[in-house]
Amino acid sequence: MSAVVDSHGHGxxxxxxxxxxxxxxxxxxxxxxxxxxxxxxxxxSFIMFLVGGAMAMVIRLELFxxxxxxxxxxxxxxxxxxxxxxxxxxxxxxxFVGFANWLIPMQIGAPDMAFARMNNWSFWxxxxxxxxxxxxxxxxGGAPGVGWTMYAPLTVQMGIGMxxxxxxxxxxxxxxxxxxxxxxxxxLNLRAPGMTLMRMPLFCWTWLITAYLLVAAxxxxxxxxxxxxxxRHFGTSFFNAAGGGDPVLYQHIFWFFGHPEVYIxxxxxxxxxxxxxxxxxxxxxxxxxxxxxxxxxxxxLSFIVWAHHxxxxxxxxxxxxxxxxxxxxxxxxxxxxxxxxxxxxxxxALSFETPMLFAIGFLFLFTLGGFTGLVLSxxxxxxxxxxxxxxxxxxxxxxxIGAVFAGFAGIxxxxxxxxxxxxxxxxxxxxxxxxxxxINMTFFVQHFSGLAGMPRxxxxxxxxxxxxxKISSIGAFGFGLSQFLFLYIVLKAIRxxxxxxxxxxxxxxxxxxxxxxxxxxxxxxxxQPVIK
Amino acid sequence: xxxxxxxxxxxxxxxxQPMPWPIMGSIALWLMMLGAVFVFNGMSGGWISIAAGFMxxxxxMFRWFGDVIRESEGMKYGRWEDVSFRWGMSFxxxxxxxxxxxxxxxxxxxxxxxxxDLASLQNNEYLWPGFAALWPSxxxxxxxxxxxxxxxxxxxxxxxxxxxxxxxxxxxxWALKENKRAMLNLFLFFTVALGVTxxxxxxxxxxxxxxxxxxxxxxxxxxxTFFMLTGFHGxxxxxxxxxxxVILGRCLAGHxxxxxxxxxxxxxWYWHFVDVVWLGLFIFVYWL
Ligand code: HEM
Ligand SMILES: [Cu+2]
Numbered sequence: 001m002s003a004v005v006d007s008h009g010h011g012x013x014x015x016x017x018x019x020x021x022x023x024x025x026x027x028x029x030x031x032x033x034x035x036x037x038x039x040x041x042x043x044x045s046f047i048m049f050l051v052g053g054a055m056a057m058v059i060r061l062e063l064f065x066x067x068x069x070x071x072x073x074x075x076x077x078x079x080x081x082x083x084x085x086x087x088x089x090x091x092x093x094x095x096f097v098g099f100a101n102w103l104i105p106m107q108i109g110a111p112d113m114a115f116a117r118m119n120n121w122s123f124w125x126x127x128x129x130x131x132x133x134x135x136x137x138x139x140x141g142g143a144p145g146v147g148w149t150m151y152a153p154l155t156v157q158m159g160i161g162m163x164x165x166x167x168x169x170x171x172x173x174x175x176x177x178x179x180x181x182x183x184x185x186x187x188l189n190l191r192a193p194g195m196t197l198m199r200m201p202l203f204c205w206t207w208l209i210t211a212y213l214l215v216a217a218x219x220x221x222x223x224x225x226x227x228x229x230x231x232r233h234f235g236t237s238f239f240n241a242a243g244g245g246d247p248v249l250y251q252h253i254f255w256f257f258g259h260p261e262v263y264i265x266x267x268x269x270x271x272x273x274x275x276x277x278x279x280x281x282x283x284x285x286x287x288x289x290x291x292x293x294x295x296x297x298x299x300x301l302s303f304i305v306w307a308h309h310x311x312x313x314x315x316x317x318x319x320x321x322x323x324x325x326x327x328x329x330x331x332x333x334x335x336x337x338x339x340x341x342x343x344x345x346x347x348x349a350l351s352f353e354t355p356m357l358f359a360i361g362f363l364f365l366f367t368l369g370g371f372t373g374l375v376l377s378x379x380x381x382x383x384x385x386x387x388x389x390x391x392x393x394x395x396x397x398x399x400x401i402g403a404v405f406a407g408f409a410g411i412x413x414x415x416x417x418x419x420x421x422x423x424x425x426x427x428x429x430x431x432x433x434x435x436x437x438x439i440n441m442t443f444f445v446q447h448f449s450g451l452a453g454m455p456r457x458x459x460x461x462x463x464x465x466x467x468x469x470k471i472s473s474i475g476a477f478g479f480g481l482s483q484f485l486f487l488y489i490v491l492k493a494i495r496x497x498x499x500x501x502x503x504x505x506x507x508x509x510x511x512x513x514x515x516x517x518x519x520x521x522x523x524x525x526x527x528q529p530v531i532k
Numbered sequence: 533x534x535x536x537x538x539x540x541x542x543x544x545x546x547x548x549q550p551m552p553w554p555i556m557g558s559i560a561l562w563l564m565m566l567g568a569v570f571v572f573n574g575m576s577g578g579w580i581s582i583a584a585g586f587m588x589x590x591x592x593m594f595r596w597f598g599d600v601i602r603e604s605e606g607m608k609y610g611r612w613e614d615v616s617f618r619w620g621m622s623f624x625x626x627x628x629x630x631x632x633x634x635x636x637x638x639x640x641x642x643x644x645x646x647x648x649d650l651a652s653l654q655n656n657e658y659l660w661p662g663f664a665a666l667w668p669s670x671x672x673x674x675x676x677x678x679x680x681x682x683x684x685x686x687x688x689x690x691x692x693x694x695x696x697x698x699x700x701x702x703x704x705x706w707a708l709k710e711n712k713r714a715m716l717n718l719f720l721f722f723t724v725a726l727g728v729t730x731x732x733x734x735x736x737x738x739x740x741x742x743x744x745x746x747x748x749x750x751x752x753x754x755x756x757t758f759f760m761l762t763g764f765h766g767x768x769x770x771x772x773x774x775x776x777x778v779i780l781g782r783c784l785a786g787h788x789x790x791x792x793x794x795x796x797x798x799x800x801w802y803w804h805f806v807d808v809v810w811l812g813l814f815i816f817v818y819w820l
Contacts, residue, residue: 022550030550112547114616117596121554128562135566160573167565174561177627185619189612190545215627223634230760233572235750237671238638238760244671244753246646253634526544 029124032116033522034101035418040123041098042411046487048090048130053480055083060442060476062459063469076459077145082133084148085165088265089172090130092399095407096268097122097179100207102418104183106512106520107201109192109529114185122179129171136161136168147457149258150224152239152250156231163232166225173218180211180218187211192511194531198292201510202285205292206271209299213260213267216303221257224250248313255306263302265399267295269366269406270337273359275510276409277341280356281348282507287340294333294340301330311382320379327377331370338367353505354428358409361436362402369397372447387457390450396443408435408486415490416504417512420519421497427489434482441475546608553596560589597778604795605787614794621798625805628768632809635764639757639816643667647753670752678746680754683818686737690730691814694769697726698807701776701800711790713783720780723803727773734766761817768806775799 022030031037058079062070071079101119105112113119136143141159144150150169155162187208191200227238228250237243239250278285285291307315307323315323341363350356372394376382385391408431416422445468450456454465461469500518508514511531516524567581603609609617650672651665660672668680681687704719738759741747749759779799782788788796 026552027550029555030552032548032550111545115620116547117551117554120550121557124555124558125561128558131562132565160569163569163572167569171561171565177624181620181623181627184623185616188619189615215623216630219627219631220634220637223631223638227635227638227756227760229572230749230756236756236760237750237753238642238756240671240753241646241650242671242673243756244647244650244669244674245642245756246649249638249641249646252641253637256637 030120032112032120034105034113034116034119035520035522037113037119037123038098038101038103039418041094041101041126044123044126044130045091045095045098048086048094050483052083052086052091053483055079055086056476057480059083060473063461064473065470066461066463066466068460071459073459074142074145077147077457078137078143080457081145081147081150082137082143085133085168086130087400088148088261089169090126090133092265092403092407093176094126096207096210096265096272096403097176099203099268099272099407099410099414100179100183102414103512104186104204104207105190106516106524107204107510108187108190108195109511109515109525109531110186110190111523111526111528113182114190115182118178119182122175122182125171125175125178129168129175132164132168132171136164139164149251149254150228151254152228152231152247155228155250156239163229166229169225170222173222176214176218180214183207183211184215192525192528192531198289199531202274202288202291203268203271203510206267206274206295209295210264210267213264213299213302217257217260217264220253221261224253224257227253248310251310251313252306255309256303258309259306260299260302262395262398263298265403266366267298269362269403270295272406272410272413273341273362275508276355276359276413277344277363279413279505279507279509280351280353280359281345282350283344283348284509285340286343286346287336290336291340294336297333298330301326301333305330308377308379308382311379312386324377324379328374331374331377334370338363338370353412353425354423354432355409355413355505357429357432358405358412361432362405362409365397365405365436365440366402369394369399369402372397385450387455388450389446389454389456392456393443393446393450396446401439401443405435408432411490413505414512415493416500417516417518417520419494419497420500420517421493422500422504423489423493423497427485427492431482431485431489434485435479438475438478438482442472442479443475445469445471445475546603546613548599548603551596551599553592553599556588556592557596560585560592563588601782601787601795604792607792609792609794614792617794617798621794621801625801628805629809632761632764632812635757635761636812636816639761642753642757647671668754670754674752676746678748678751678755681737681741681745681747681758681818683814686733686740687814687818690733690737691810693726693730693733694807694810697723697730698804700726701803705796705800708783708788708793708796709790713786717780717783720776720783724773724776724780727769727776727803731766731769731773734762734769758817761813765806765809765813768809772799772803772806776803 028036028040031040058071059076062068062076101113104110133143139160142161144155144158144162144165146154146158146162150165187200187204191197197205227236230236231239231245237245239245239247241247274285274291305323305327307319308327311320311323352360372390376385376391376394412423412428449461449465449468449472452465454461454468502517503513504518505513511529512520512524515529563581563585565585567578567583567585570576570578570581572578647667647669648665650660651663653659663672670678700719700722704716704723707713707715707719747758748755751758776799779796782795787793
C-alpha cells in the first residue's frame with residue numbers, strides 16, 4: 001500500500017519500541033498488544049478451567065455414592081454455584097475473547113484492536129473479579145450456595161459471600177462490555193481495504209454478533225444483581241412479595257440476560273468450527289451467506305425465548321406457548337448451521353488432524369445437546385424435566401462439550417500460527433479420544449438419571465441412581481485428568497515443538513495463514529494489505 | 533482493483549504505548565468494592581478501603597485522560613481514529629440504555645404483573661386482607677401512609693431544566709463548529725449550570741420525599757423503583773455534569789477545533805442520552 005499523506009504527523013519510528021520500556025511482569029501488566037492480551041486471556045481461562053474443574057471433581061466425588069460422603073450440603077451448594085460461575089464467566093467466555101484478540105486483527109488485516117489501552121483493562125479486570133469470588137470462600141458463611149443463576153430470595157438471605165459474588169459479577173460485566181465495544185469497533189472500522197463485511201472469515205462475523213449480544217445482555221445482569229444488592233442491604237422490595245415485588249421478577253431479568261448468554265458462549269464456538277472444518281475439508285465453507293444470516297437470526301431470537309427456563313414458575317398458558325414456539329424456532333437457524341458444516345465436508349478431501357477431530361466431535365455432540373434443548377423447549381415435557389439431570393446433560397453437551405471442544409479445536413488449529421511450533425499430533429489425538437470417551441461417560445448417563453427424575457443441585461440421591469452416578473463420576477475424573485495431557489501438549493509444543501510452516505494447514509485461507517509468517521510477528525499489518 | 537491501494541483513506545492507526553493506568557483502575561475498583569462489602573456488613577475499615585480506592589481511581593483517571601487529551605491535542609488522532617471513537621461511544625451508550633432497561637423492566641413488571649397478581653390471589657382475604665391492586669403501592673404488608681411524588685411540581689421543573697440543557701449544549705456545539713469560542717464557553721457553562729441545578733432540585737425533592745411524604749427507599753416496591761430509577765439517573769447526571777465541566781475547562785484552555793472535537797461530541801451524546809432517559813422517567817415514574 002503506497003503512502004499518501006501521513007496526516008498523523010509521525011512516522012513509524014515509534015514502533016520499534018515494542019514494550020514501551022517495560023519488561024518482565026510489567027510488560028504483561030501494561031501491554032497494549034492484542035497478541036499479548038490474547039495470550040493473557042487464554043492462560044487465565046485455562047487456570048479458571050482447572051479451578052472450576054476442581055470444583056466439579058468435588059461435586060462428582062460427593063455424588064459417587066448415595067448418602068452424604070465427603071462434604072456437607074452447604075459446601076456442596078457452594079461448589080455447584082462457583083463451578084457454574086467460574087466455568088461460564090472465567091473459563092469459556094475469556095477463552096473466546098482470547099481467540100478474538102489474537103485472531104480478529106490478523107483476520108481482517110488490522111494493526112491492532114481499536115482501543116488498545118481499554119483492551120488491556122478488559123483483561124486486567126478479570127483476575128480481580130476472580131479474586132473476589134475466591135475471597136468469598138473465606139468469609140463467614142462461605143461462598144454463596146445459590147446456584148450460578150443466583151435466584152432471589154435465596155440470594156437475599158445469603159451471607160457476606162454473596163456481596164463479593166455480586167461485585168464480582170459487576171466487574172466481569174464491565175470487562176465483557178469493554179471487550180465487546182472493542183471488538184465491534186475493530187471489526188467495523190479497522191478492516192483492510194477490500195475486506196468487505198461479507199468477505200470476513202466467519203469467526204469475525206460470529207464475534208461481531210456475540211459482542212453485540214454482550215453489550216445488550218451484560219448490563220441487564222448487572223441491573224439484576226444490583227437489585228439483589230439493594231434488597232439485601234437497603235431495604236428495597238424488588239424481589240419481596242410483602243413489599244409488592246416478586247422473586248419471579250428476578251428470574252425474568254436474569255434469563256433475559258441468561259439465554260443470550262448461552263449464545264454468547266455458543267456463537268464464537270460456531271465461528272471457530274466454521275474456520276476449522278473448511279480447512280480440513282479443503283473446500284470453502286458451504287453457504288457462507290446463510291451462515292451469517294443464521295447467526296444474526298439466532299442473535300435476534302435469543303432475546304425472546306428467555307422464559308423457557310421458567311415453565312414451572314407459573315405462567316399463563318399463552319405465555320408458555322409463545323416461549324415454546326419462539327424457542328423451537330431457534331432450532332431452525334441452528335439447524336442451518338449444522339447442515340452447512342456437514343455440507344462443507346461433503347465430497348471434501350478430508351483429513352483428520354486433531355483440530356478436525358475436535359471439530360467433528362463438536363458437530364456430533366453439540367447437535368445432540370441441541371436436540372435435548374428442543375426436547376426441553378416443549379413446555380409440557382419440560383415440566384417433568386426441569387431441574388433434573390436431564391437439563392444438566394443438555395447444557396453440558398452444548399457448553400462443556402460443545403464450547404470446550406471448539407476451544408480445543410481452535411487451540412490446536414492456531415497454536416502453530418501463534419507459537420511458530422507444532423504440537424505432537426499423536427498426543428493430540430490421544431487427548432481427543434480420551435476427552436471424548438470420558439466426557440460422554442460423564443454426561444450421557446445423566447440423560448437417563450434425569451429422565452428417571454434425579455434432581456440437580458442435591459448432594460444425595462436414592463439408591464436407584466447409583467450406577468449412573470458412578471459411571472458419571474468415573475468419566476468426570478477421567479476427563480479432568482486428560483486435561484493435564486492437554487497442558488503437557490501445549491507446553492511441549494511451545495518448548496520443543498517442530499517448526500511450523502507459515503501455512504501449516506493447506507486448506508486454511510484466512511489472512512493470518514496467507515499473509516503472515518509463523519509465528520505471527522508482534523505487530524502484524526501495521527500497513528494494511530489490500531484484499532482483492 | 534489495484535487502485536484501491538492508493539485510494540485508501542488512511543495509512544496509519546494510532547496504537548498507544550503500554551502504560552500502567554488500566555491495572556491501577558482495576559486495583560481502584562477492587563479496593564472500593566471490598567470496602568463497600570465491609571461497610572454494608574457493618575465491618576470496620578470499609579470506608580478506608582473505599583477512600584483509598586477512590587483516590588487511586590482519581591489519579592488513574594487524571595493520568596489516563598491526560599494522556600488521551602495530550603494525544604488528541606498533539607494531532608495523533610485523525611479521521612480513522614475518530615470513527616472508532618464514534619462507534620465506541622455509541623455502543624457504550626447502548627450498554628447504558630440496557631442497564632436502565634433492567635430497572636424500567638422491573639417497574640413495568642411490578643405494575644402490570646406482580647401487584648395485580650398479589651391482589652388477585654384466591655386467598656387474598658386470608659393472607660393480605662383488603663390488599664388492592666392500586667398504583668402506587670408499597671405492597672401488602674406496608675402499613676404506614678405515604679404519598680407518591682407528584683409529577684407537576686418539582687419533576688416538571690426538572691424536565692424543563694434538562695430539556696433546556698439539551699438545547700444549550702446543542703447551541704454550544706454549533707458555536708464550536710462556527711469557531712465562535714465565546715459563545716461556546718457561555719452555552720457550555722449554561723449547560724453545566726442547568727445540570728447542577730437539576731441535581732440540587734432533585735436533592736431537595738428527595739429531602740421532601742423523606743421528611744414530608746414518608747416516601748423512602750424502604751417504602752415497598754414503589755419506593756424501590758422510584759429511588760432506584762431516579763437515583764441511578766441522578767448518578768448519571770452527576771457523571772455527565774462532571775464530564776461537561778472537564779470539557780468546559782478544555783474549551784477555556786483553547787482545546788478543540790471546529791473539525792476536531794470528538795470529546796465534546798461524545799459528552800454531548802451522553803448528555804442527550806441522560807435527557808431521554810429522564811423523559812422516560814418523567815412519563816412512567818412520575819406521571820402515569
Ligand atoms: C437448539 C437450541 C437450544 C434449545 C432449544 C435450548 C433449550 C433449553 C431449555 C428449554 C432449557 C431449560 C430447561 C429447564 O431448565 O428445564 C435449557 C437450559 C439450558 N441451556 Fe439450552 N437450549 C439450546 C441451546 C443451548 C446452547 C447453545 C447453550 C449454551 C452453549 C445452552 C445452555 C443452556 C443452559 C446453561 C441451560 C441451563 C440453565 C440452568 O438452569 O442453569 N442451551 N435450554
Ligand atoms: Cu435458554
